[in-house]
Amino acid sequence: NLSHELRTPLNVLTSINQLIKNLCKKEVFITPEKLSYYMDIMDRNTSRLLNLINNLIDNSKIENNSYVLTKKDEDIVYLVEETVLDMKDYIEEKGIELIFDTDVEEKTVRCDKTEIERCIINLVGNAVKFTSEGGLIEVTIKDLDDKVKISVKDSGIGISEENKRLIFDRFNQVVDKSAELKGGSGLGLTISKQLITLHGGDIYVESEVGVGSEFIIILPVNND
Template sequence: MSKLYKYLSLRYPHIDTNQYYDNFDSLRISINNDRCKRMVNILLLLNIIFIIVDLTIYKSMRVKAPSYVYLYYSHIIISLLIILWLVLLNLQENKRFTSLNPKFFYSSFLNLILYWGVFMGLNNAYISGQITGYIVCVLATSVYLYLKPVEAFLTYSSSLIILIVSLVFTVNNENLLYTHIINASIVVILSYIISKINFLNFLKEFIHKKKILQSKQELEKINVKLKEYEKLRTDFFANISHELKTPINVIFCAEQIIDFSLKQNQCNNDNLSKYLKMIKQNSYRLTRLIGNLIDITKIDALNFEVKLINADIIQVVEDITMSVAAFVEDKGISLVFDTEIEEKIIAFDPNQIERVILNLLSNAIKFTDKAGEIFVSIYLKDNNVCISVKDTGIGIPNDMLNSIFDRFIQVDNALPKNHEGSGIGLSLVKSLVEMHKGSINVNSKLGEGSEFIVSLPDTIISNSQQTLNSTNMEDDYIKKINIEFSDIYQ
């Protein structure tokens, strides 16, 4: 009984079509109209044959039986209505008559065929005692057209009511009348169930195809992204090869010159100092590049840890900023440090935060011309300690702001050689900040400079045993600066 109720119910299982309902209904209407067009052609040909039969075989019977007269005129009327329907459809398809909704055509045909079926059923009941014409029309439309459950119910039930009322006035035999009513009702219920099953199957097939299409589109998008990523990866490794090869070549050339000078007894202290400095800087550059590659690999493998301790973030940022002041000033750039708080103890890894600040300062120096300015400031906002590194350099294009922290991305790949980088610096910075449960954002305008803002949570950890070791701090900073600034040439 529950299954019967399910099929008789005007409702149908909830299937989410909201996102493409218009497409679904448009397709359903289009298919219905195409199928009606084929049915109309068959029906028109059939009625022409009926008219010929009426004019030849049934002509003599029309005098004795009025039902044959009605039958003859019904064939003529239905043929004219079909021709009118075809003309309107053709005008609508050729955009000459657009005031009618496409749904009008299959709806009008549906009512046309059903009420013609009612008339045929009444004639059959009078001539042969059967209502075959009505049964055939109702079953045919239920199988052939995709009708919504409510639409099918209203159409079939209204035709049934008209048929029953007409039978009451035309059939005198009470038993035969009840038989016709029962048969017509069963056929209508059966047709409604067929219509509903037909509609639901079409709906499920449509959604299935849509999901397949969406999956295909998503796969295509993923494929495009994978190709883009593969290109970035290829470019990255080509760039890394260049980044590794350049300092090695410099070191090798400096070593050859020193060796040649020693063999020729032409080596003086100034030349020796110059080439040793080249070797040292490019060794630092290799150390920085290899260290970044190792760390980014560890981060990807979830094998990198930050060692949090409770320490004064103001002191760390100020010390690292002041330690690069002489280097920045030698470049003709002004460096300003400012803080609205004198001391702030939070949980962070001093070594990694120093690395983050040095990386951001290194970028600021590289992309700021002489007479430019770099501002480092610290302030509190929304339970976060915010560290801002702002410059008046060349800025970042708007189309690159969303990808500035992506792996393998180089914003500066079109810049001169002294601005080149590996494409993993900012990606590593972002990873280190996020491992502190913080975030990093960038504000920039091309030609006016950039501002990187690191936000660290204002939290402390319990049982922090470690403290900052101030011993040899200056030497440690000098070493870190030499490594982080190794790709900035004089």
């Protein structure tokens, strides 16, 4: 599975590189628009590779108990809202509606801002992968006094009972009815669970096939 994830973007990069080299050998003029198109493809696949490698490194650090969080008092409502809104254009470009809702205007939580952002991006990105055009993604925050509940709910394909047990295990993939691989390396959700656990919290999924999924984070307010 991991070999496939590494090989796919490398194959794309190699193909684009070979294509440009062949055009240069033939002295064929490449328009700025076409070159920009090729560069965008290379950027996306380079980022994909870098993200995968960073996840592998971080996963090893976490498993070896050498991963250090930098915790500060943060307004979790502002943090989650800003992270989600940064993804708004990307989500809506895919024809998916995005809703953010909270029952509290602000809530201070001691956490590592960067890593909570990372978890939210992983969960929302995962929801986008499994939600078709015309679907809905809802991100909500609920105050639980000494804890806070963050929910990322989608109207996507849903997850079977069997895959619910595997969803946070590294390198597992979820496959939809068309057999299109969408789960990636599985490291995004694995690391999200590891990071939430390091915060003293919990993350789990509720889902029904054909209806959608809801990933829920329960984060303690103080976890030093």
